Amino acid sequence: xxxxxxxxxxxxxxxxxxxxxxxxxxxxxxxxxxxxxxxxxxxxxxxxxxxxxxxxxxxxxxxxxxxxxxxxxxxxxxxxxxxxxxxxxxxxxxxxxxxxxxxxxxxxxxxxxxxxxxxxxxxxxxxxxxxxxxxxxxxxxxxxxxxxxxxxxxxxxxxxxxxxxxxxxxxxxxxxxxxxxxxxxxxxxxxxxxxxxxxxxxxxxxxxxxxxxxxxxxxxxxxxxxxxxxxxxxxxxxxxxxxxxxxxxxxxxxxxxxxxxxxxxxxxxxxxxxxxxxxxxxxxxxxxxxxxxxxxxxxxxxxxxxxxxxx
Ligand SMILES: Nc1ncnc2c1ncn2[C@@H]1O[C@H](COP(=O)(O)OP(=O)(O)OP(=O)(O)O)[C@@H](O)[C@H]1O
Ligand SMILES: [Mg+2]
Numbered sequence: 001x002x003x004x005x006x007x008x009x010x011x012x013x014x015x016x017x018x019x020x021x022x023x024x025x026x027x028x029x030x031x032x033x034x035x036x037x038x039x040x041x042x043x044x045x046x047x048x049x050x051x052x053x054x055x056x057x058x059x060x061x062x063x064x065x066x067x068x069x070x071x072x073x074x075x076x077x078x079x080x081x082x083x084x085x086x087x088x089x090x091x092x093x094x095x096x097x098x099x100x101x102x103x104x105x106x107x108x109x110x111x112x113x114x115x116x117x118x119x120x121x122x123x124x125x126x127x128x129x130x131x132x133x134x135x136x137x138x139x140x141x142x143x144x145x146x147x148x149x150x151x152x153x154x155x156x157x158x159x160x161x162x163x164x165x166x167x168x169x170x171x172x173x174x175x176x177x178x179x180x181x182x183x184x185x186x187x188x189x190x191x192x193x194x195x196x197x198x199x200x201x202x203x204x205x206x207x208x209x210x211x212x213x214x215x216x217x218x219x220x221x222x223x224x225x226x227x228x229x230x231x232x233x234x235x236x237x238x239x240x241x242x243x244x245x246x247x248x249x250x251x252x253x254x255x256x257x258x259x260x261x262x263x264x265x266x267x268x269x270x271x272x273x274x275x276x277x278x279x280x281x282x283x284x285x286x287x288x289x290x291x292x293x294x295x296x297x298x299x300x301x302x303x304x305x306x307x308x309x310x311x
Contacts, residue, residue: 010034011034011035011036011070011162011194012057012068012069012194013033013034013067013068014030014031014033015066016030016031016065017063017066017067017068018063018065019052019053019063019064020064026049027063028219029066030066030218032213032223034194036192037189037192037194038189039195039209040194040195040209040211040213041198041199041208041209042213043200043213043309044214044216044301044309045200045307046200048217048218049215049217049218050198051091052218053198054167054196057075058082058088059079059083070082070085084159086161087156087158087159087161088156089152089153089155089156089165089166090152090167091168091171093152094152095151097141100136100137100140101127101136101137101140101143102123102127102136102137104140104151105119105155106120106123108155109158112159114158114159119158127151129154129184130151130153130154130181130184131180145172146172146174146177149169149171149177150177150180150181153169157188161193163194163195164188164193164196165195165196166195166198168199168200169181169185169199169204170199178204185197185208186208189208200309200310205226206297209226211223212225212229214304216307221305222304226297229300230295233299233303234273234303235272235273235274236294237293237295238270238271238272239271239280239290240269240271241270241284242268242284242290251269251283251284252269254283255283258279260272260273
C-alpha cells in the first residue's frame with residue numbers, strides 16, 4: 001500500500017502495466033501517475049491502446065501484468081470501492097434500447113444502491129446538465145446519435161463520482177454539442193472531479209487537459225502539459241517552407257549553416273525554435289513559400305512517431 005503523503009496527491013497510479021491479447025501487446029509497460037483534480041488526457045490514434053488501458057483502470061478487464069492503485073487502494077483488492085467512486089463513459093454506446101431515457105438512468109443508479117427518490121432527483125439533474133430534460137420519457141431509439149452520446153455522459157455522473165473516465169466523449173458530436181460537453185467537463189473539473197480522457201482529438205486534449213500522455217502502439221511516449229509539450233519540441237510556432245525539388249538542397253544547407261532545427265514533412269520543411277524572423281528570411285525565393293502557424297499536439301505526435309493522429 002502506498003504511504004499517506006502519496007495518496008493525497010496521486011489519485012491513480014499505474015506501474016508497469018501491460019495488456020496482451022494473444023500475441024498483440026495492446027498496452028505495453030505503461031507507468032503513469034494521475035493527480036487528484038486534474039484532467040488527464042490519453043492522446044493517440046486508433047488502436048493506440050487507450051481503451052484497453054482504461055478498461056484495466058476501471059476494473060473491467062484484468063491486466064496481463066503490472067499494478068494499479070486508485071484512491072490509494074490496490075485495484076486487485078479494492079475493485080468494489082473503486083467502482084463506486086468512478087464514473088465511466090464508455091466509447092461504445094451500451095444504453096438499454098428497451099428502456100426510456102429516465103429508466104436507463106434509474107436502472108444504472110441501482111448499481112450504486114442509490115435510493116429511488118434520490119436517483120430520480122439526480123437523473124433529472126444530469127439530464128438538465130446535458131440539455132436532455134425534455135427527453136426523459138423518450139425511447140432510446142428516438143434519440144439522435146449526439147443525444148445518446150450526451151445521455152451516456154450524463155449516466156456516468158449519476159453516482160457523483162470522484163473520478164470520471166470519458167472514452168472519446170465528443171466523438172460524433174456536432175460542434176455545438178461538443179462545446180456543451182467541453183463546457184460541462186470544465187465545470188466538473190472546477191468542482192474538483194478528476195478526469196481521465198482518452199481522445200484522438202488534439203483540440204480536445206489541448207482545450208481540456210492539464211496534462212496529456214501521448215500513446216502509440218501501446219506505449220506512452222511522453223507526458224506533460226499540452227503547452228509544455230508543444231514548446232519543448234517546437235517553441236510556439238512552426239515555420240513551414242514550401243520547397244521546390246530543385247531548391248531543396250540549397251534550403252537544407254542554409255538551415256544547417258544557420259543552426260536551425262528542421263524536419264521534412266512531405267513536400268514541406270518544418271522549422272522549429274525560430275528565435276527571430278530574420279533568422280529564417282531569405283531562405284526561399286518567394287515569400288508565399290514561407291508561412292508560420294501555431295504548433296499543435298498533432299505536430300508533437302508526428303515528431304514522435306512519423307505519423308499523423310488520423311492516419
Ligand atoms: N478484446 C480484444 N481482443 C483482441 N484484441 C483487442 C481487444 N481489444 C482491443 N484489441 C486490440 O488492441 C489494440 C488497442 O486497441 P484499443 O481499443 O485499446 O485502442 P484505442 O486507442 O482505444 O483505439 P480507438 O481510438 O480506435 O478507440 C488494437 O490493436 C485492438 O485491435
Ligand atoms: Mg478506444
